[in-house]
Each structure stands twice: as structure tokens, then as C-alpha cells.
Amino acid sequence: MMRGGHRPDSLLKSEFAAVFVEILDSGRGPRLMIKDARTDQAIYLDPLELESLAWRKHADLKSFLDPSQGRWSDGPDDGLSDMLKGVDVDL
């Protein structure tokens, strides 16, 4: 059964996060889509970007995981709208 337009086996879920991961071929080359299942926020990564990730250590992702460096930083938009987006998504 499709869930929100995604195959069920494309959902990766832990107790902390839930993302859809799919390979897209809509463009001129393949990309990996990672979509936050709770907010629909998505990123599309090409093979070169993915290769660069393969050469990183998990510790190098630290800044991505710091909520104040992106998703939940002080500013005009305090991030609450982001947090509330998609709260009715039933996982």
C-alpha cells in the first residue's frame, strides 16, 4: 500500500526520526530523495554528494544534527511553524 505517495519499504524509522528514502530518475540523472516524513521537508542528493558522505565520519555530521544551525535557530521564524507542519501525519 502506498503511504503519502511512497512505498512502505521506503520508510526508515527510529525512535527519533522517520524519513522516506527513494531513488528518483525524473531529471537527467538519478538522485536520492530523503524526505522527513513528519514535515515533508526533503533534500535531493546526487551521486557526487553521496560519495562525499561515504567518505565522512559520523562525527562530521555534527553540525547537521545541531538544531540551532538549521531547523530550530533563533530568528524571524522561530521554527515553530516548521515543527507544526505536518503534525497530522499519522505514522
Added chain:
Amino acid sequence: MVTRPKLDVDELVQEGRVNGRVYSDPAIFDLEMEKIYHKTWVYVAHETELPDGGDYKLTYIGKHPVIVARSSDDKQIRVFFNRCRHRGATVCQMEYGNSNYFRCAYHGWVYNNGGGLVGVPFEEGYGEDFNKDKLGLVQVPRVGAYKGFVFASLSADGPNLVEHLGNAARCLDFIVGQGDMFVGKGHHKFGYNGNWKLQMENTVDTYHVQVLHAAYFQIVERRMGVSRAWDASQSRTRDLGNGHSTLGEDPMDLDYQVTSAGLNFNVGVFPNLDMLALERGLPTQIRVIRPIAYNRTEVTLHPLLKQGVAPEVNFDRLRRYEEFYGPGGFASPDDWEIFSRIQTGIQADSIEGSQWALHLRGLQTEEVDHERGIRTNRGGYGEASQRAIYRHWKQVMAE
């Protein structure tokens, strides 16, 4: 630090008998957490439970909820308090998972699985003196592994793990010597309304087996035409020192070689690990004891499976395991019922002489090996293994 009145351990534990208060007094339970669980080495995991980088499991060291995590980058296993440094909520909730970072659900503080605080939402709201380096998950000071068995200690000082295991290390050698084993993904838990030491006593108790579990032996004989009756005359019960004990055939006899497979024995590693190594009878298993209150205990059972064998072999091991130990098994539920009965019965203590629980069998015939610090009852049914627990208990509770 809370200062408690010193316990009169001589009133509570004497050779061959213990006062029922060791099971029924909430103040003694609190002191046990402080003197035992929050000082000594406590079993937290088997390495095969966390095979991949990012794997983690949740367990307890005494009253402390902890995260046991394997780093993806350096593959080390570390143990942290499962307590957000912000407001104290548990950061992880799932018993097992895989994540290189943990995010507290309350305000979104994020930690890496090395324990470091990576970031908090809206950090600008904190002052300049907000130091993330000092707000990582609190790391348990000592983590050690012995042949795949991982222990942790809340105390930075004290005997090292090998010193703590003492003679029990040889038992673990034998279990490992039976072949490569791993903890599968399945396990089950049971809770009982009784003190944690009742499970420790029971795992190394030969005396009850043919009596309490008589129905199991009868059913197997009638329905399957095989006898599982156990001739205890050739077995031993032993006080290995440091609160550790064994029953069954005897890995402590020096003529057994570590490589010889298939000894029937159980070992209790004080204070929270029981290993059942009945390779020729029932499959090996790990039991982990979690004391919750003086009258409430939870036990997790992990069957050990063999690596590199046909799936049918492990299938058979699991069926045999379920037959005796499973939630619907023919024997373990007997034990849980008895633990609750003891917790109820032990309250009848107000008339002088009624307060004792007895561990007298074989007291007069114990063989003492001073060199190795081992006391042995030969011929089965001796209670040297129960006395082992309380001799050590008395010593550490008096400190």
C-alpha cells in the same frame, strides 16, 4: 551524599541463615543499591547484542537507566546515564535501536552516541557561558568486557573486572569454549513480586529442581518418552567467592579443560547475571536481574544461539529453551510463583525465631579450598551456592 545508619549485618546474616528483612526491608534495599549496584561491576550487555556501529540498548545499573551504545566511528561500546542533562527526561525509549545521535523528545537536545552534547534548539537564548562540552550525557566511569560479556561500574575505583569475576571467569571461559555463540534478537522478560536475591539464589539451587519442577519432568517423560531427570549425585554447589556461585557439573575441577564442551552447570555472577550452561540438556542462556524495589524484580532472558550452524540447530535450541524457560514453559513460571510466595511468607516474622530463612544444607560438609577461595558441597543439593551470595553480601553491606 545521604548518610545512612550503619547496618548491623551480624544480626541479618549468619552462617546458614539470613533474616527475612534482607528481602522485606525497603531501607535495606536502598542500601543495597548504594553499596552493591552503584559500586561493583554490573552486567549490561553481550557484545553480540550490539553487532553494528550505531547499535544501542537500554538497561539499568541498579536504579539508573543507562544507554549502552556502540560508536560507528571507533566501534567502542560506551555506557551513559539515560538522562537528558536539560530537565532529566530519558533520552532513549526503545530497548534496542540504531542511531548515531540521540534526540530528547522534550526540548530537542541532541547528543552523539559518544555522549557529547551536539546542540540544542534556539541556542542563542542561552548566555555566553553555556558550555555544551560540559553537558554531555553522563558517562559511566568504567566499562569492561570479558570474552564478550560487557560490565559497567558506577565507581571509578575498586577491583578491576577480572578481579571482580575471580573464579567465575573460568565458568565464562567454559561457556565461550562451547563454540561461538550470539544473543539473538529475541528475548523475553518476566516480573515478579519479590526480592531480586530470590532469583540469584534460585538459579544456583539444585535442591528445588526435582520438587518444584516435578510436573515438567513427568510431562516430558509421559508425552515424549524421554527422561530429563537429573542425577544430582554427581554435581556440586560451590561458593566461588565475591558472591559468585555454581551448581551442576563442575568447571572448577582442574581436570576439566576449557575446550571440553558440554558441561551441565549454572553460574551466578553477583549481583545481576545468571548463566545457564546446560549444553547437554537445555540450551545456554543469559539471565539479567533488575532490582526495582525490595518486593519487585524484573528478569530478562536471552537464549544464546550458535553461530555458523544450520538454522534448524538454532530452531531446535529455541524450542528446547521455550519448553522449560519460556513464558508458557513448564518450569520457569513455577519459580516466579514461588518468589511471590516467599515475599508474602517472609512477612510473618514478629515471633522470635520466625524471622530466619535457612541455607543450612551441607554447611558442615563444605570443603574449603583456601588457595582458590572456593567452598564446595559435593553430591548435589547442598546450599553452598546460596551461602556464597550472603557471605559476600554481608561483607559489602558492612563497608
